[in-house]
Amino acid sequence: xxxxxxxxxxxxxxxxxxxxxxxxxxxxxxxxxxxxxxxxxxxxxxxxxxxxxxxxxxxxxxxxxxxxxxxxxxxxxxxxxxxxxxxxxxxxxxxxxxxxxxxxxxxxxxxxxxxxxxxxxxxxxxxxxxxxxxxxxxxxxxxxxxxxxxxxxxxxxxxxxxxxxxxxxxxxxxxxxxxxxxxxxxxxxxxxxxxxxxxxxxxxxxxxxxxxxxxxxxxxxxxxxxxxxxxxxxxxxxxxxxxxxxxxxxxxxxxxxxxxxxxxxxxxxxxxxxxxxxxxxxxxxxxxxxxxxxxxxxxxxxxxxxxxx
Amino acid sequence: xxxxxxxxxxxxxxxxxxxxxxxxxxxxxxxxxxxxxxxxxxxxxxxxxxxxxxxxxxxxxxxxxxxxxxxxxxxxxxxxxxxxxxxxxxxxxxxxxxxxxxxxxxxxxxxxxxxxxxxxxxxxxxxxxxxxxxxxxxxxxxxxxxxxxxxxxxxxxxxxxxxxxxxxxxxxxxxxxxxxxxxxxxxxxxxxxxxxxxxxxxxxxxxxxxxxxxxxxxxxxxxxxxxxxxxxxxxxxxxxxxxxxxxxxxxxxxxxxxxxxxxxxxxxxxxxxxxxxxxxxxxxxxxxxxxxxxxxxxxxxxxxxxxx
Numbered sequence: 360x361x362x363x364x365x366x367x368x369x370x371x372x373x374x375x376x377x378x379x380x381x382x383x384x385x386x387x388x389x390x391x392x393x394x395x396x397x398x399x400x401x402x403x404x405x406x407x408x409x410x411x412x413x414x415x416x417x418x419x420x421x422x423x424x425x426x427x428x429x430x431x432x433x434x435x436x437x438x439x440x441x442x443x444x445x446x447x448x449x450x451x452x453x454x455x456x457x458x459x460x461x462x463x464x465x466x467x468x469x470x471x472x473x474x475x476x477x478x479x480x481x482x483x484x485x486x487x488x489x490x491x492x493x494x495x496x497x498x499x500x501x502x503x504x505x506x507x508x509x510x511x512x513x514x515x516x517x518x519x520x521x522x523x524x525x526x527x528x529x530x531x532x533x534x535x536x537x538x539x540x541x542x543x544x545x546x547x548x549x550x551x552x553x554x555x556x557x558x559x560x561x562x563x564x565x566x567x568x569x570x571x572x573x574x575x576x577x578x579x580x581x582x583x584x585x586x587x588x589x590x591x592x593x594x595x596x597x598x599x600x601x602x603x604x605x606x607x608x609x610x611x612x613x614x615x616x617x618x619x620x621x622x623x624x625x626x627x628x629x630x631x632x633x634x635x636x637x638x639x640x641x642x643x644x645x646x647x648x649x650x651x652x653x654x655x656x657x658x659x660x661x662x663x664x665x666x667x668x
Numbered sequence: 669x670x671x672x673x674x675x676x677x678x679x680x681x682x683x684x685x686x687x688x689x690x691x692x693x694x695x696x697x698x699x700x701x702x703x704x705x706x707x708x709x710x711x712x713x714x715x716x717x718x719x720x721x722x723x724x725x726x727x728x729x730x731x732x733x734x735x736x737x738x739x740x741x742x743x744x745x746x747x748x749x750x751x752x753x754x755x756x757x758x759x760x761x762x763x764x765x766x767x768x769x770x771x772x773x774x775x776x777x778x779x780x781x782x783x784x785x786x787x788x789x790x791x792x793x794x795x796x797x798x799x800x801x802x803x804x805x806x807x808x809x810x811x812x813x814x815x816x817x818x819x820x821x822x823x824x825x826x827x828x829x830x831x832x833x834x835x836x837x838x839x840x841x842x843x844x845x846x847x848x849x850x851x852x853x854x855x856x857x858x859x860x861x862x863x864x865x866x867x868x869x870x871x872x873x874x875x876x877x878x879x880x881x882x883x884x885x886x887x888x889x890x891x892x893x894x895x896x897x898x899x900x901x902x903x904x905x906x907x908x909x910x911x912x913x914x915x916x917x918x919x920x921x922x923x924x925x926x927x928x929x930x931x932x933x934x935x936x937x938x939x940x941x942x943x944x945x946x947x948x949x950x951x952x953x954x955x956x957x958x959x960x961x962x963x964x965x966x967x968x969x970x971x972x973x974x975x976x
Contacts (some may be wrong), residue, residue: 382851383792389851399808433796436812441854473862502854506862511766511855555856558834560833561964563896568727570766603728604770632773636784638842639912 361629363656366649370396371412373642378415379423388443389433390423395646397449402653417453420446428462436549440503441512443467444519451522461527467516468531472501472508485508492559499542509556510571512545513539517578543575544587551590552598564666567594569607573614583618592618605632606644616658625655674718675802675877677937678732684711685910685941687917688950689957692886699743700750702905703882707747709727709950710909712880715752718758720820721745721880724827724843725760726895728774733889733899734830735775740884740905742780744826745787759816761791761846763856768792777834789816792850797833803874805934806867808859812852817876825878825911829888831897831906832960833948836866836929836970837922838894839915840881841939844872863866873911873939881914885921902959912940913947920944923960926973 370407374380379388394552400409423446424430429439432447447463448659452455473479475498483495498511520528520536548558552567553575559565572595582588595611599622602608608628615622629648688706693701721744723736741758748756758781762768768790772778781787794814801808817823827843835842845868848857860868885904889897904921907913912935916926926932926942936942944954960971968974 381795386795391851401735436852483702501858501860503852506854506858509856509858558894561892563892566727566896568765569770602770603773604767607770632769635768635773635778639785639790641769641787641790643793644767644769 361626361633363649363652366408366645366652367400370400370642370649372393372406373437374412375414378419380416383640384642387433388419390420390430390446390463391432392642392646393419393423394442394445394449395643395650397453398445399649399653400644401449401452402650403657407576413453417456421456424459424463428466430463437543438504439466441486441500441515442571443470444500444512448519448522451519464520464523464527464529464532467500467519468535469531471502472498473505473603474498474507492562497538497542497545499539499561507556508542510543510553511555511574513527513543514578515572516586519575521578523582533545536612540579540582543579543638544585547575547587547591550594551587551592552594553591567591567598568600569595569602569611572598573607573610576614577617580617592620595614596620604627604644605638606630606641606647607646609647613651616654625651670715673740673964675874678938679936679943679946682941682946683907684948685913685944686948686950687906687908687910687913688915689917689952689954690905690907691903691952691957692905693901694767695739697771698740698907699905700746702746703743703907704750706905706951707751712751712881712909713858714748714822716754717821718819718824719753719756719824720817721746721748721756721758721824721826722843722846723760724838724846725756725768725771725775726769727729727762727765729891730774733776733887734828734895735771736826737886738777738780738888740882741777741826744824744882746856748824753822756787757789757812757816757820758787759789759794759847761794761849763845766850766855767791771924785845786906789814790848791817792855794849796849796852799875800905801871801875803871803938805870806818806875808863808868808871810883811848811872811875813847813876814849818848819967822880823876823878825881826921827881827883829883829885829902831890831893831904831921831922831963833861833892833894833964833966835931836963836967837919837924839883839918840878840911841869841873841915841931841935844878845870847876848872862975864933869931870934870939873935877913877939880909881911883914883918885918888961890963892964900961902957904957909946910940910947912936912942915927916942916944917947917949917954920954920972921958923958923972924963924970928970
């Protein structure tokens with residue numbers, strides 16, 4: 360059965376001996392599943408097993424951080440990448456690692472995608488491409504160094520920046536945040552929603568997808584009044600019933616609920632999706648599901664609290 | 669890995685390749701029987717081997733136009749098991765969609781393979797090993813590649829017959845982009861685009877050259893492929909022991925000139941045969957199944973007979 364306690368138990372049981380998580384039970388540790396497992400476990404009720412698991416995971420993350428402040432996808436890989444914002448966010452939420460978070464943030468705000476340089480824009484002006492329409496001056500974040508901005512890494516970095524306390528929110532971070540938000544709005548599909556980051560291909564409207572749309576909306580929550588956001592929310596609401604994967608369902612549920620929209624209870628829908636493949640024992644999926652279930656539980660508790668008050 | 673043919677060999681030294689074209693107008697026919705009959709002629713050395721099928725699963729698409737049809741994947745798995753393979757895994761690392769399970773469930777792969785947990789591997793999240801590339805067409809030099817791919821004995825590329833808005837056509841060689849793991853390179857695997865699509869195709873296939881290819885052309889995609897094109901009923905499965913020869917045959921069936929597709933022309937130097945004289949055709953002839961695919965204006969120059 361899929362419930363919050365069971366999901367937390369899955370994560371705690373499948374933590375590797377050195378404190379990290381792999382993408383699957385018994386697989387080598389990687390930064391992304393470890394960071395998401397921490398984000399999923401640092402939630403109330405915060406039992407002793409969670410406390411211990413998160414402390415061990417934080418130590419693992421601190422050991423995995425590179426000297427330039429970034430995180431690679433896994434230890435031994437030579438380059439920092441998009442997982443830096445998730446790892447920094449996990450350590451920020453867990454607490455007690457301010458210096459590591461600050462160094463992670465510094466790497467993030469100084470990390471630029473390859474497109475949008477003066478040379479790039481000049482080339483685009485001289486040899487315009489009919490393939491894709493986008494304003495390359497609006498630069499977000501890439502998956503890996505030396506490549507272009509894409510929706511998901513940009514959204515996840517904006518979410519991390521959105522959690523920073525004022526003491527850490529540098530002027531450069533604010534500047535990058537504004538640029539990243541504009542980049543996301545520029546890459547929205549014409550009728551709302553997002554795909555990886557190509558809203559128009561040869562003039563044909565791109566088809567939005569669940570994951571990028573939900574992450575982009577979560578990153579742009581502060582702009583909920585904008586018509587683009589409302590159109591995208593409407594698309595996600597319409598698409599919600601077609602979701603066939605646990606990871607997509609969890610992030611879509613979190614997103615719609617974060618905007619205050621009514622969503623059906625999560626567990627029964629997850630149960631149906633879990634039955635055929637047990638989510639392939641995917642740690643990242645289980646972490647996102649745990650996070651969605653714990654946020655739902657917190658909302659219910661809050662509602663009950665206000666009803667009884 | 670052991671390979672039926674060496675990865676890199678000058679075309680003039682490589683023995684002739686074999687390509688079979690099998691007609692099938694629908695997915696609900698007995699594709700397993702058709703495939704078995706065709707594959708028996710190849711006498712493939714798969715007995716006792718770990719076979720890996722690499723389909724092209726891109727996005728959740730219930731219409732069955734974007735992805736390799738699950739009936740073709742199921743038939744291929746059944747066929748290789750009947751040919752004596754010790755195991756047949758299906759493995760893919762979708763290029764845009766992080767929720768691989770959402771794709772598998774949308775296309776109903778389970779209906780054709782049974783329970784997926786022991787049969788399917790998400791290459792985006794597999795364990796990886798740093799692997800030196802065997803050629804230097806791109807600047808990449810090294811890629812992290814999934815253990816499941818590196819440990820397979822016999823790799824079968826199982827793409828869809830599609831046009832492609834960057835390179836003209838996406839077939840069994842381009843399909844190998846899907847072995848590059850998202851957990852290291854993201855969604856999409858943009859590092860391959862920045863390194864150049866043609867050079868990346870060459871480097872990946874020189875390092876992990878598919879031993880066999882089966883192209884799902886029962887319903888292909890024309891126009892603005894590989895995602896936003898239109899369905900094209902071609903009614904064929906095209907398979908062979910040389911991915912370059914299979915792709916060249918597919919291109920000719922689509923009405924394209926293979927030597928004008930940049931990556932295919934270059935692959936014809938060291939990775940396989942482009943020249944029809946070096947390809948032994950089994951089954952139907954190219955001419956009898958030719959069905960011209962619509963192409964974007966940018967790719968008119970690829971159309972056979974168009975010399976403008």
